[in-house]
Amino acid sequence: MMGSSMNADPAPCAGASYNRRGFVSVASGCLLCGLVTPSARAGTDRPIDVGTLKDYPKDEISEKYIQNDIFVIRHKGKLFAATAICPHQRGYLLRDPKKPTRIICASHNWRFDAEGAITSGPEGKDLERFAISVNDKGRVLVDTSRSFQRPNWDDKASFVPFP
Numbered sequence: 001m002m003g004s005s006m007n008a009d010p011a012p013c014a015g016a017s018y019n020r021r022g023f024v025s026v027a028s029g030c031l032l033c034g035l036v037t038p039s040a041r042a043g044t045d046r047p048i049d050v051g052t053l054k055d056y057p058k059d060e061i062s063e064k065y066i067q068n069d070i071f072v073i074r075h076k077g078k079l080f081a082a083t084a085i086c087p088h089q090r091g092y093l094l095r096d097p098k099k100p101t102r103i104i105c106a107s108h109n110w111r112f113d114a115e116g117a118i119t120s121g122p123e124g125k126d127l128e129r130f131a132i133s134v135n136d137k138g139r140v141l142v143d144t145s146r147s148f149q150r151p152n153w154d155d156k157a158s159f160v161p162f163p
């Protein structure tokens with residue numbers, strides 16, 4: 001079966017090799033985290049602190065929180081968090097090292113632009129975004145329990161505007 005050889009689920013923590021999620025699980029001391037699927041982890045009820053707005057001084061696809069399966073992207077006056085899990089077969093997405101304004105999936109070569117819109121692959125398979133906000137201490141928080149598909153990318157909860 002086609003999907004079984006390309007399974008992107010994390011390796012069990014007891015294994016000798018770790019993908020980025022398994023590594024984070026071990027590093028955080030949560031052995032059970034490495035046993036759940038990315039979709040289960042994406043629904044965490046704990047916001048991810050991704051720093052302050054000053055940590056994003058220019059337009060960029062940041063991989064700093066890739067271990068949380070998100071990109072934090074500053075693009076054209078907005079800061080948003082997009083999934084780093086491919087909508088095809090849940091492969092791991094990365095910023096293209098040859099073209100850092102692009103996101104790629106090494107599994108089957110789907111590509112996405114800096115907004116998370118698909119540019120190479122089936123139409124409509126854009127990257128979902130997560131709720132993002134700035135708290136009263138100036139910390140930028142990403143809430144992966146709330147997501148936004150492309151028709152809702154203008155929702156004010158899906159981005160933080162830059163002045």
Ligand code: FES
Pocket residue numbers: 086087088089090091092105106107108109110
């Ligand atoms: S998993 Fe197939 S293109 Fe990403």
